[in-house]
Amino acid sequence: MGSKADKPISRREMMFIPFNVQEYFNTARILDKKGQARPLVTSEEKVVITGKTAADFQTGGISPMQSALLLFVIVTAATIYGIRKGKTLWGIDLILFFAAGVAGCILAFLALFSQHPAVSPNYLLFVFHPFHLLCLPCMLNRVRKKKTSRYMIADLVVLTLFICFWAIIPQRIDLAVLPLALCLLIRSASNLILTYKRPS
Template identity: 80%
Template sequence: MKRTLFIYIYIIFLFFCVPATVAQVKPHQENATADSIRISLLTCAAGGEIYSLFGHTAIRYENPAQGIDAVFNYGMFNFNAPNFILRFALGETDYQLGVTDYEHFAAEYNYLGRDVWQQTLNLTEEEKERLVTLLTENYRPENRVYRYNFFYDNCATRPRDQIERAVNGTLQYADNMNDYGTGISFRDLLHRYSEGHPWSRFGMDLCMGSKADKPINRRLAMFVPFYVQEYFNKAKIVDKEGQARPLVAKEEKIVVTGQTPADFITGGITPMQSASLLLALVAAISLYGIRKGKTFWGMDLILFPIAGIAGCILAFLALFSQHPAVSPNYLLFVFHPLHLFCLPCMLFRVRKRKISRYMLANFIVLTLFIGLWAIIPQRIPPAVLPLALCLLIRSASNLILAYKRK
């Protein structure tokens, strides 16, 4: 049961990087001819799985003189590592830099139906040499593993940082990258790239707390590979003499699959539709129970434990996880562990049609939560409203029956 819960946590969090197979490729040799080297930023289109909704970034290193065409991928992880799921939930996941040959990389994304764009970097021979040295140093066994953070240190930000370190001078972007007046938040970007995937979006929304709704600057937005691609297209390298040149010499699509985001849209019933149907069912049964004097406590035996389990997951993330933006989470007023821990006592009183103080407290808390919905400093998923109403109605129904008996 615990493993199932942690798997759920693992799934609903966005993996922004798709793992690739490590190839035994020597990425750099000292006698390489610098002017024959081409280094490019690869941006991969989104896929249909939650970990691929945000695309992927890698660096391609071509050295024809040495017969090398390799891709440096900071998205490697080992799912079979000890306590991987628990460590991911805690924000203690280790990713690593891997190297694979380009043909394998391109074949993988072609098979997945995900296009790949290549931005050839306009680097000098010295800058190419420095970047290859940085990547080679990163690929050393003692250096390749890093502490992954899906907003601040991931497979998109790592290539950006290495390229910035390699330029001879400064990398200047067209926009003010440190301006927080962008009007966008982490949640906005999660929503933008989960369009057409309502269940993935709902899962992420449940786990993201109020910090996810605070404005972010453009540099923080570059955790999304497509933002790195966009800002690189407008960036310039200003050398120490003050001379400026575009960072990107050329952009082209090198893997064309014919697939579009519409091909990955998931169908079926949405979270809002599911929650609304559940609300209609709960309301109808509860109303019938009030009229007939029946508690239908079996419904409480289903609803409250599920809400309690969800609350345990949210509480675990809020209290123990190092993931950014998961705490504080105001959804804990609706889904919290007390639903689970207080269940035996609460059901005992409900079955006897006695007044349950827990049901009374739950009724008050949920009434306040729904009444103050508009001013809660967190964007609450709309599907939470009918779910909260289900718990509210069940509390009200049991209280009414208890007062009638009294």
């Protein structure tokens, strides 16, 4: 969801939430010509009864935050290994930036073309955006040849600013996004480290 989803909504906008409509309908009263009040809803009937409670929908598996942290640890360890051995490990870049690009395409489509008022603007597009896919071939070509990638430099700057200004971004972003952003940042930084030429 975009930043508008975090803003307070009006009473009219609350009517788009089925549970709120049900609550207001149950308490609504109609006044007749004689001034006598009668309830708008006299009875309720559940059409579909699942027999399940909220506890039945809770999963006991790994959480998104745990998954993101696990990925962050793996990427960090692999990057440190690659830097020490002088290897680019471009396969990791392919997987990470491809996945981030696909996610970015979905977010961009929702932000640009969806009629839903709560999906735009979405500041997650600073992390996940279609440019990851568009620039992926050129970026990987530079990485494989152990040359500095300008795209990775730009990505490093954008991600650094995104993380630094995390607290003041006018959108409630799940904390699990932070390890994912750090994964992309670390891979971009590794390219600069491996291609850095010390002055002789």
